[in-house]
Amino acid sequence: MLSAGRELPELVVAAEKTAGELGFGKSSRPEVGRLLAAVAASKPNGVIAESGTGVGVGTAWLHSGLGAGARLVTVERDAEPARRAAELFAEDERVQVLHGDWRLLEQHAPFDVFFCDGGGKRDDPQRVVDLLAVGGVLVLDDFTPSAEWPPRFGGEVDELRVYYLTHPALRAAEVLTTPGSSALLAVRQG
Ligand SMILES: C[S@@+](CC[C@H](N)C(=O)[O-])C[C@H]1O[C@@H](n2cnc3c(N)ncnc32)[C@H](O)[C@@H]1O
Structure with a gap:
């Protein structure tokens, strides 16, 4: 496994502990986390956004x-995960954890990085694209690799994946995160 033998950032370990305590099973895995960290690092003065904090594992990787x-x-x-995640990042004034619907993010746009992981991705994909700065990077994960074009999931064409991969304002690529899962990276063009 790619992540074997590599240390996890301290806050990732802390957030994973919270996940265990709350029985939260939807956190990003390290393979995605390392991608998030790399993309965040590419925008050293940027606005980095995440929809769907969960308990803060992906946030900790971005951090x-x-x-x-x-x-x-x-x-x-969800209130309790949001509260626990806010506690984790309370010491760092660069980080804000909001409790509420993903649209609360809009007041912080445009985004140089947007990890859209809970809210937006499916319910308002055009708005997700609109919130990106020119040159901003959108990260979407939890796809199942497909050898075909158009990509299929469960026997059906994965229209959502096609939407992002072919959007005229985006330059997008699908990358394997593990042998059985993939993520989309899409950069907004002018
Ligand atoms: C896949 S989990 C997030 C995992 C987290 N991003 C990570 O990387 O560890 C999705 C989260 O999105 C939250 N969520 C779903 N719809 C939402 C919405 N409309 N607004 C805000 N959060 C939402 C869920 O409550 C859930 O905690």
Whole structure:
């Protein structure tokens, strides 16, 4: 496994502990986390956003790549995970954890990085694209690799994946995160 033998950032370990305590099973795995950290690091003065904080595992990975001049805003609709995640990042004034619907993020746009992981991705994909800065990077995960074009999931064409991969304002690519899962990286063009 790619992540074997590599240490996890301290806040990722802390967030994973919270996940265990709350029985939260939807956190990003390290393979995706390392991608998030790399993308966050590419925008050292950027606005980094995440929809769907969960308990803060993905947030902690984004944070591990966060530049001194960058800020990170994340939103979670469920109160307890949001509260626990906010506690984790309370010491760092670059980080804001919001409790509520993903649309609360809009007041912080445009985004240089947007990890859209809970809210937006399926219910308003055009709005997701609109919230990106020119040159901003959108990250979407939890896809199942497909050898065909158009990609299929469960026997059906995966229209959502096609939407992002072919959107005229995006340059997008699908990358394997594990042998059985993939993520989309899409950069907004002018
Ligand atoms: C896949 S989990 C997030 C995992 C987290 N991003 C990570 O990387 O560890 C999706 C989260 O999105 C939250 N969510 C779903 N719909 C939402 C919405 N409309 N607004 C805000 N959060 C939402 C869920 O409550 C859930 O905690």
